[in-house]
Amino acid sequence: MTRHPISLTVNGEVITAEVRSAQLLSDFLRTELALTGTKRGCETGTCGACSVTMDGDVVKSCLCLAVQADGAVIETVEGLGTHDAPSALQRAFMEHGGLQCGYCTPGFLMVAKDLLSRNHDPDEAEIRAALSGNLCRCTGYQGIVDAIAAAAKELRHGH
Amino acid sequence: MRDFRFLTPPTLPEALAMLADLGEDACVMAGGTALLLGMRQRMLSPDSVVSLHRLQALKGITVDPTQGLTIGALVRHADVARSPEVQRHYPMLADMAQRLANPQVRNRATIGGNLCYADPATDPPTCLIALDAEVTLVGPDGTRRLAMRDFAVDYYTTALEPGELLTTIHLPPPDTMRVGLYRRLLRTPAxxxxxxxxxxxxxxxxxxxxxxxxVIGAATPAPQTMIRAQAFLEGRRLTPDTAAEAAALVAAEIAPLSDGRGDAAFRRQIAQVNTRRMLAELGGHDWRLE
Structure with a gap:
């Protein structure tokens, strides 16, 4: 089967590659680019563990072909911060118990980033609505909601 | 999922020519969120996928006082929800688009793709029929315009002919005298x-x-207009009794689906209860007190 050339920007870096038509964006990010922060969970669009932003909007990378990302600007959890210099959002997740096993965390971080880019002062209902496409099997939702509210506050006050 | 030819026509005429050429071996892809699930589950195994994402002409929303609202088929649900014009003039549609599926899907999935896939367990067709929407279909034999109620034919079935594409959704000019409510019922909030x-x-x-x-959908194979209840309501005051009587007519008229998420009796009951509550609400009554 023919391979399709694609060119996209991932975490600020321009990537060119050739992909099979049936390759999912989630699979491309993990296996071709070794960006394994993006998780494969249900792979049916339910759990949100594979969430990344695409041209600024959070999407599920298991519901998107790699060829559909041709020309797009993708950001994964690896683009948010580093171990030594985590982003305000990542720090808030650590401080407020926003993760237990951690498997769903990259997805939650990406939807939280999308939310805070549009809404600097979300109330709890807005935060919960933004999280409605993500599942946490540890059911640690309250910590996640608290972390996002705290990060929003910190970002508003401009640390 | 097996590999396929991935085709990206740059214009509508080229897309139509491709579909005419490929016949039944091709699937049309808009956002792809539903189609990819069908392909991953091997319910669909097309040789070719024709992606419409380059058709910029189908990505706009316009509001005109005489023409009404025009939405390109490739407009994403998030774009409908965030459009200030839609929010202002068609709040029921904006509200529906804001709550459909989940945020990530709303950022990828398109309104035209949703209508053409015709999955019953969704929101736009029901809402659009109640808003008197029409759709434009373009195919090898030209262009036609259909009422949305005639487009949504049955379970996963639309009025699209082979080789036809849905290009535009039309809503009549906003009528400030018309009030509306849209409600979606979920088995669980998740x-x-x-x-x-x-x-x-x-x-x-x-x-x-x-x-x-x-109009009631998701409970039925395709959205069903409640003709008896509509006729009953004509010329009546919206009292709690009127609401209850109209809701009883809904229960008698609806032909619900039974599937793994709910049997027909359950769906009939929630349709009746919620119809009564919505009518009471529009009449200014608090159904919780009755």
């Missing part, structure tokens, strides 16, 4: 697909109802 959806619009003639639209 679900993304409604088990029933109810769209209600009506004109107020003083105290009296006229020209009601009451």
């Amino acid at each position: 679900e993304h697909r409604p088990v029933a959806s109810i769209a209600l619009t009506l004109l107020r003639n003083g105290d009296l109802v006229s020209d009601a639209r009451l």
